[in-house]
Structures are given as structure tokens and as C-alpha cells.
Amino acid sequence: MSTPPPKTAPAPKDVAEIERALTRISYLLSRARQHDRLMAIAGVPLDRAATALLRQIADSEPMRPGELANRLAVEASHVTRQVQQLQKAGYVTRVPDPDDRRAQRIELTATGKEAVERVREASRRGMQMALGGWSAEELQQLAGLFHRMVDDFLAYSLDDDGEAGVVEPLPSV
Numbered sequence: 432m433s434t435p436p437p438k439t440a441p442a443p444k445d446v447a448e449i450e451r452a453l454t455r456i457s458y459l460l461s462r463a464r465q466h467d468r469l470m471a472i473a474g475v476p477l478d479r480a481a482t483a484l485l486r487q488i489a490d491s492e493p494m495r496p497g498e499l500a501n502r503l504a505v506e507a508s509h510v511t512r513q514v515q516q517l518q519k520a521g522y523v524t525r526v527p528d529p530d531d532r533r534a535q536r537i538e539l540t541a542t543g544k545e546a547v548e549r550v551r552e553a554s555r556r557g558m559q560m561a562l563g564g565w566s567a568e569e570l571q572q573l574a575g576l577f578h579r580m581v582d583d584f585l586a587y588s589l590d591d592d593g594e595a596g597v598v599e600p601l602p603s604v
Contacts, residue, residue, distance in 0.1 A: 484499065489543075494536055499514075
């Protein structure tokens with residue numbers, strides 16, 4: 432179990448506002464109704480967990496189920512169940528691990544790749560509509576700041592012992 436970092440002086444107001452905004456964004460993006468609307472627009476009948484799994488696989492080389500579980504911060508059994516369902520639906524397939532022929536890696540099928548692209552395109556269209564009043568310069572600045580923030584979060588994430596440490600960046604999803 433992680434130990435929270437030692438209490439220090441209160442965070443500056445700007446940092447508190449950033450945390451508040453990120454919490455609001457996270458809530459908006461994780462609402463079931465929002466996900467259902469996105470899937471309807473994309474024409475892809477997947478739940479949130481399956482969508483997260485497909486996006487992660489799409490952004491990386493084929494990987495073992497245990498590695499997928501680590502990247503998504505879920506139990507391996509959860510990934511195993513999701514992979515079985517996605518395999519039955521034709522979105523993923525298992526391929527031999529070239530480093531260990533006894534193991535398998537999970538990769539997207541053509542149907543899986545198409546589904547991920549449809550979900551991403553529907554998401555981009557929604558974001559484009561929401562940010563339609565922003566200038567190209569503002570959008571470019573926001574994108575740059577978001578990437579910088581994610582990189583900084585990854586560089587200063589807390590490990591399982593509550594210690595700050597550098598972690599390997601994950602591909603964007």
C-alpha cells in the first residue's frame with residue numbers, strides 16, 4: 432500500500448485550480464453516459480474497460496496480458512477476461528511471444544484497429560466541436576502544455592512504496 436507524501440505547506444492556488452480542473456475533466460470523460468454516446472457515434476459496442484484496453488494495445492507493440500494489466504493499473508485477471516471477450520468479438524488475437532515461445536502477446540486484428548480508429552475519430556470530432564471557439568494558436572499551446580504536464584507527471588510519479596521516482600512514459604491514449 433502506498434504511503435501519502437509528507438504533508439507540506441498548502442499547494443499554491445494555481446496548482447489547486449489545475450487539480451480541480453483535471454478532476455472535472457476526469458469526471459466528464461469517465462461518465463457512463465458520455466462513453467455510451469461516444470460508442471454510439473463510433474458504431475462500436477464496447478464498454479469502457481474494453482475501450483481502454485484496445486487503445487492501450489493500439490499505442491504499443493503487441494504485449495503480454497500481464498504487461499497490459501500493469502500499464503492499465505488493473506489486476507491481470509481483469510485483463511484476461513477482457514482479452515477473452517475481445518478475442519471472441521474479433522478485436523484482438525494472441526500471437527507467440529518472440530522472446531518466449533511459451534508466452535503469448537495480444538495484438539489488434541484489422542477489426543480492432545478499425546474500431547480504435549472509429550472511437551478516436553468520434554472523440555476528436557466531439558473535442559473539435561467543444562473547442563470550436565478556440566484559435567489555432569490556443570489549441571497548439573494547450574496541446575503543448577498538456578503533453579508537458581503528462582511528461583512531468585510520469586517523471587514524478589509515486590511508486591508502490593510512496594517514493595517519487597522516474598517511470599517509463601506510456602504511449603498516449
